Amino acid sequence: xxxxxxxxxxxxxxxxxxxxxxxxxxxxxxxxxxxxxxxxxxxxxxxxxxxxxxxxxxxxxxxxxxxxxxxxxxxxxxxxxxxxxxxxxxxxxxxxxxxxxxxxxxxxxxxxxxxxxxxxxxxxxxxxxxxxxxxxxxxxxxxxxxxxxxxxxxxxxxxxx
Amino acid sequence: xxxxxxxxxxxxxxxxxxxxxxxxxxxxxxxxxxxxxxxxxxxxxxxxxxxxxxxxxxxxxxxxxxxxxxxxxxxxxxxxxxxxxxxxxxxxxxxxxxxxxxxxxxxxxxxxxxxxxxxxxxxxxxxxxxxxxxxxxxxxxxxxxxxxxxxxxxxxxxxxxxxxxxxxxxxxxxxxxxxxxxxxxxxxxxxxxxxxxxxxxxxxxxxxxxxxxxxxxxxxxxxxxxxxxxxxxxxxxxxxxxxxxxxxxxxxxxxxxxxxxxxxxxxxxxxxxxxxxxxxxxxxxxxxxxxxxxxxxxxxxxxxxxxxxxxxxxxxxxxxxxxxxxxxxxxxxxxxxxxxxxxxxxxxxxxxxxxxxxxxxxxxxxxxxxxxxxxxxxxxxxxxxxxxxxxxxxxxxxxxxxxxxxxxxxxxxxxxxxxxxxxxxxxxxxxxxxxxxxxxxxxxxxxxxxxxxxxxxxxxxxxxxxxxxxx
Numbered sequence: 338x339x340x341x342x343x344x345x346x347x348x349x350x351x352x353x354x355x356x357x358x359x360x361x362x363x364x365x366x367x368x369x370x371x372x373x374x375x376x377x378x379x380x381x382x383x384x385x386x387x388x389x390x391x392x393x394x395x396x397x398x399x400x401x402x403x404x405x406x407x408x409x410x411x412x413x414x415x416x417x418x419x420x421x422x423x424x425x426x427x428x429x430x431x432x433x434x435x436x437x438x439x440x441x442x443x444x445x446x447x448x449x450x451x452x453x454x455x456x457x458x459x460x461x462x463x464x465x466x467x468x469x470x471x472x473x474x475x476x477x478x479x480x481x482x483x484x485x486x487x488x489x490x491x492x493x494x495x496x497x498x
Numbered sequence: 499x500x501x502x503x504x505x506x507x508x509x510x511x512x513x514x515x516x517x518x519x520x521x522x523x524x525x526x527x528x529x530x531x532x533x534x535x536x537x538x539x540x541x542x543x544x545x546x547x548x549x550x551x552x553x554x555x556x557x558x559x560x561x562x563x564x565x566x567x568x569x570x571x572x573x574x575x576x577x578x579x580x581x582x583x584x585x586x587x588x589x590x591x592x593x594x595x596x597x598x599x600x601x602x603x604x605x606x607x608x609x610x611x612x613x614x615x616x617x618x619x620x621x622x623x624x625x626x627x628x629x630x631x632x633x634x635x636x637x638x639x640x641x642x643x644x645x646x647x648x649x650x651x652x653x654x655x656x657x658x659x660x661x662x663x664x665x666x667x668x669x670x671x672x673x674x675x676x677x678x679x680x681x682x683x684x685x686x687x688x689x690x691x692x693x694x695x696x697x698x699x700x701x702x703x704x705x706x707x708x709x710x711x712x713x714x715x716x717x718x719x720x721x722x723x724x725x726x727x728x729x730x731x732x733x734x735x736x737x738x739x740x741x742x743x744x745x746x747x748x749x750x751x752x753x754x755x756x757x758x759x760x761x762x763x764x765x766x767x768x769x770x771x772x773x774x775x776x777x778x779x780x781x782x783x784x785x786x787x788x789x790x791x792x793x794x795x796x797x798x799x800x801x802x803x804x805x806x807x808x809x810x811x812x813x814x815x816x817x818x819x820x821x822x823x824x825x826x827x828x829x830x831x832x833x834x835x836x837x838x839x840x841x842x843x844x845x846x847x848x849x850x851x852x853x854x855x856x857x858x859x860x861x862x863x864x865x866x867x868x869x870x871x872x873x874x875x876x877x878x879x880x881x882x883x884x885x886x887x888x889x890x891x892x893x894x895x896x897x898x899x900x901x902x903x904x905x906x907x908x909x910x911x912x913x914x915x916x917x918x919x920x921x922x923x924x925x926x927x928x929x930x931x932x933x934x935x936x937x938x939x940x941x942x943x944x945x946x947x948x949x950x951x952x953x954x955x956x957x958x959x960x961x962x963x964x965x966x967x968x969x
Contacts, residue, residue: 361589363632363639368703369673369710371636373591392762398834398865425949426606427738427755430708430725431784434736437706437729438786439793451603451613459528459548459968461616462933480928480966483898484867 362457364421365448367433372447374454377419378473383497384417385490388455388465390424391432396464397439399482404441406487411443414495419445423455423463466490470497523553528968530616534569536960542567544576546616548583560584561599571946571955572619575652582623582648596628602643604664604677607753608721608745609697609714612647617948622750623648624660640665650684650749658682658689660751673710675699684748693717706730719744732788739781743804746775755950757782758799759822764910765881765892766840766859770947771818774848777807778817793826803849815849818842836863857883871900888914902928910942918942924962933966 361373377384385403389396400420407418420441422432429448436446449455458467468477468490477493479486527550533543543566550559561583568576585598601623603611614621626645632638641664646657664677677697683690695717701710706729714721721742728735740757754773757780761767780801787794798821802814820842828834838861845854860880867873874897881890894908905925912918924937943957 361591361594368671369701369708370668371632371639375591392760394762401828425753425755426603427753427757427950428760430727430736430738433708434727434729434734434784434786438732438734438788440732440788451601451607451611453601456548456601456614457526457550459526459931461528461530461966461968478931478968480931480933481898481902481904481926483871483900483904484865484873485871485900489900 362449362453364454365429365450367436367446367448375473377417378469378471380471382415382417383468383470383476383494384419385494386419386421386458386467386469388421388423388449388458388460388463390422390463391428391435393463395482398484399464399466399487400441400444401439402484402487403490404439404444406491407443410491410494414491414498416494417445418443419447421447421449421454423449423452423460426450468493468497521553523551525549525551526969529965531963531965532569533963534958534960535963536570536958540567542569544569544572544616544619555588555590556586557589558586568619570958571953576619582621592632592634594628594630597626599623599625599648600628600643600645602628602641602662603753604662604679605675605697605699605712605714606723608712608723608742609677609695609716610662610679610751611753612751613753615948615951617946618951618953620951620953621648625651625657626660636668638665638667647749647751650751654684654688656688658684658749659692660749671702671704673699673701673703675701681749681751706734714745716745716747719746721745734786736784737781741779741804742773742775743777743806744775753951756818756947756952757801757950758818758820759784759797760947760950761822761840763838763840763859763861763863763877763879764908765879765890766822766838766842766861767947768881768890768944769842769844769855769857769886770945770952771801771844772945772947772952773950774801774803774807774817776848777804778802778848779804779814780817791828793824795822795824795826797822803845807848809850816843816845816854817848818844832867834865837861838863855883855885857881857885873898883914887912887916890914906937931968933964935962935964937962 361375363371363373366372389400403418424432462480464482465480467475470476528548531545535541545564546561548561550557560581563580565576565578568574583599585596585600587594587596601612612622612624624645624647626643628643630641644661647660650658660681662679664675667674679695680692683693695715697712697714699710699712709726712723723740726737738757745754754775756771756773758771778801782799785796801818803817805811805813808815820840822840825837840859843854843856863877865873865875877894879892883889890912892910896904896906898904907923910920920940920942922937922939924935926935938961940959941957944955945952946955
């Protein structure tokens with residue numbers, strides 16, 4: 338059995354170039370509606386998808402750093418920032434309160450309450466950012482955060498123009 | 499050896515595959531490997547490989563797990579090779595049908611939740627059939643399944659029927675949800691008769707205000723929860739109140755997290771509270787405020803055990819209470835600091851006996867960015883207590899670079915009673931979808947929590963290797 342799995346993995350990796358799979362995973366919006374990741378693709382601007390949770394200190398650091406320069410960066414190279422909270426439902430009210438008070442203006446918020454998108458995108462630790470071009474093709478990904486990582490991310494966004 | 503081949507196959511082959519032109523669909527995969535070499539030279543390891551294939555509306559995939567010997571603190575029944583997550587799915591903008599393994603949650607999860615948390619070694623996936631439908635305007639959605647819970651089936655060595663359905667309606671600012679669950683019960687002889695549980699949830703969201711209320715009923719037990727959340731531009735607050743009675747599901751198919759705040763600082767999470775499923779009532783309040791580079795967060799929780807869950811059935815008895823204050827300040831482009839205070843008191847017997855443990859935790863935390871690529875994070879912590887192991891102190895340093903590497907050292911010292919050091923030193927490197935970290939340390943025995951659910955971690959000393967890769 339192990340050998341079979343191994344051969345499937347090996348063979349399939351030969352056949353397919355790596356790509357993220359844009360499933361129609363339902364996510365909760367900040368006003369308790371639903372949306373799917375496919376609605377993020379608008380054919381006009383690239384977008385960043387960033388996974389975070391309430392007690393993830395480095396996630397908050399990274400989102401604060403991006404938020405501080407978000408308005409200036411928009412003038413240089415417009416992009417959208419989608420913060421996907423993968424906390425469980427018990428932290429939902431807290432997460433919603435938090436995003437409003439931290440001053441993350443211009444971000445879009447989505448809530449992956451049973452970690453379906455988290456699993457589909459193979460996110461195992463946070464923060465974890467993905468950069469997609471305007472057509473939804475993944476062009477860059479990064480795990481963890483060290484101050485200054487946001488500038489590298491913005492260089493990648495500028496390269497997409 | 500096999501694991502090594504598997505890892506190299508996953509790492510090398512996508513590179514060789516570059517330049518494929520034809521639309522063969524898309525493949526994405528992830529690998530996670532956590533291994534510890536203990537001081538007695540025993541080796542234990544938890545490994546997960548997940549592969550998903552999608553072409554148009556069709557998708558299929560699996561999760562393979564391999565535990566030569568599971569890590570200490572995880573169920574030792576996991577030992578060996580497993581292929582738990584095989585599924586086939588058909589999905590379009592409105593419909594989806596899944597056959598095989600899937601996860602699902604109804605409402606807040608108190609009635610029913612099937613999920614995976616690798617930190618806890620928890621995976622109560624369902625195996626069976628599920629169908630979902632939603633209208634194009636998201637006004638109405640419905641889902642239904644018939645399946646067998648994976649965990650219960652492995653205890654029983656035979657499937658156990660579980661069926662459920664949930665309907666949701668979103669009209670303007672109002673949302674309504676109704677869920678029903680039917681499952682075969684477990685008896686000493688094996689499968690028992692069917693039982694039915696249900697829940698209803700109503701929510702409203704207007705401007706900066708939102709609220710939802712949920713009622714859950716199951717044979718012999720019930721739960722009510724209310725969430726309120728309000729936000730203005732620089733101030734926001736959230737309140738959660740919950741009462742539950744006899745909500746422990748013998749199949750482990752529901753989610754009963756502790757209501758109180760989960761702490762990210764090590765001394766503040768030494769003695770976490772866990773939900774008293776027999777009966778508790780409590781609430782947690784959060785206040786957030788931001789002004790001129792300062793950010794304030796105050797959180798407080800109070801949880802009582804219900805009289806019906808106490809041996810003397812008299813009155814509500816305190817199970818846990820805490821008050822946490824966090825002040826965050828960005829001084830300039832280089833320096834940010836956090837001061838944190840946590841005052842906690844818990845009753846290890848959930849109020850059955852008078853004795854409680856109290857502890858006060860103080861934390862100073864800072865991050866400094868040097869010109870160029872490097873940043874330094876530093877923390878000092880102190881725990882003051884007159885009970886259990888008395889006073890603790892702790893500190894940590896981490897140097898990280900935007901090149902992707904980081905090194906850290908930390909120590910936690912119980913100078914109040916056992917005089918024992920719990921230390922760790924290590925480094926990590928991350929690039930694109932790849933992350934590797936190696937550390938050596940002495941870990942304290944205690945509860946490890948994730949999402950308000952905890953598992954017991956025995957004490958150990960050893961070298962820890964973690965690998966993560968996805969494409």
